[in-house]
Amino acid sequence: MSAHTTALVTGANKGIGYEIALGLGALGWSVGVGARDEGRRRLAVERLRAAGVDAFGVPLDVTDDASVTAAARLVEEHTGRLDVLVNNAAITGGMPQEPTRVDPATVRTVVETNVIGVIRVTNAMLPLLRRSASPRIVNMSSSVGSLTRQSGAADEAATGPVAVAYAPSKTFLNAVTLQYAREFRGTNILINAGCPGFVATDLNGFRGVRTPEQGAAIAIRLATLPDDGPTGGFFADAGEVPW
Ligand code: NAP
Numbered sequence: 001m002s003a004h005t006t007a008l009v010t011g012a013n014k015g016i017g018y019e020i021a022l023g024l025g026a027l028g029w030s031v032g033v034g035a036r037d038e039g040r041r042r043l044a045v046e047r048l049r050a051a052g053v054d055a056f057g058v059p060l061d062v063t064d065d066a067s068v069t070a071a072a073r074l075v076e077e078h079t080g081r082l083d084v085l086v087n088n089a090a091i092t093g094g095m096p097q098e099p100t101r102v103d104p105a106t107v108r109t110v111v112e113t114n115v116i117g118v119i120r121v122t123n124a125m126l127p128l129l130r131r132s133a134s135p136r137i138v139n140m141s142s143s144v145g146s147l148t149r150q151s152g153a154a155d156e157a158a159t160g161p162v163a164v165a166y167a168p169s170k171t172f173l174n175a176v177t178l179q180y181a182r183e184f185r186g187t188n189i190l191i192n193a194g195c196p197g198f199v200a201t202d203l204n205g206f207r208g209v210r211t212p213e214q215g216a217a218i219a220i221r222l223a224t225l226p227d228d229g230p231t232g233g234f235f236a237d238a239g240e241v242p243w
Helices: 015-025 038-050 065-079 104-129 166-183 212-223
Strands: 006-010 030-035 054-059 084-087 136-140 190-194 234-236
Touching: 006 015, 006 065, 006 104, 015 030, 015 038, 015 054, 015 084, 015 212, 030 038, 030 065, 038 054, 054 065, 065 104, 084 104, 084 212, 104 136, 104 166, 136 166, 136 212, 166 190, 190 212, 212 234
Parallel strands: 006 030, 006 084, 030 054, 084 136, 136 190, 190 234
Antiparallel strands: none
16 A cells, blocks of 8 residues: 555544554545544544554544544545544443343443444445445454353353354454445445554553553454455454354
8 A cells, every 4th residue: 555545543532543543644645533522532543643653633523423424524525535444443332242231221321332323434445445445343352252162161251251242243243344345245344343452551450461552452463454455354463253
């Protein structure tokens, strides 16, 4: 891709998203820092620029139609096209989340952000992505969304706690990723899901064992796939994750 390659990372003000922005910026790309909180967004853009990244702020709440439409307009005005979209923003909805005790509103909120938000942002950015020679879409998922793992031997390290909103939201996201890949067949758009591993971030009270930089690596790899790279897959650093 050219030096003018442009990426948008949602939820890029902290955690893994920030490191994805930093990693893509280190390739010489222009990186849109999608984030809803103005203060944290401005701080992230400042830090990225201080690190030499061509970063620009993109006000973005993935649950809000008007915000997402405005974000697409901003990216279009900034660069005229988009090469890579990393759908990274997500929430857990808070734990514990046992199915028998959950507030249904929690499930709705998590799905609205982690699944519908991805569809909303992807579809808003698609006209810009279609102008790219090598469009890539990366959906940050999690191995806790793997039905194979959830239905196997109980191993909380691989499956996370019993959680009826967060884990199934990633299963849903994986299924959505596959449907996009099917629709994109015959086009140059590659779309994949990635799992960063268990990373120390706000999302899990910093209990994760990997660094955000390590967690960002899979997204960077999927964002920089060659034209004959895979699509409709689910990958972690170690290789394919079972669905
Ligand atoms: P994080 O530190 O909590 O960051 C999440 C980001 O998403 C924040 O920037 C947050 O912005 C943003 N966000 C949440 N809701 C949003 C909305 N409605 N609109 C726009 N932005 C929103 O989490 P993380 O650990 O870096 O997670 C990044 C991705 O990796 C997520 O998709 C997560 O599910 C996935 N993942 C993480 C782990 C892990 O161990 N950490 C494991 C597997 C998968 P605010 O600052 O405004 O809240």
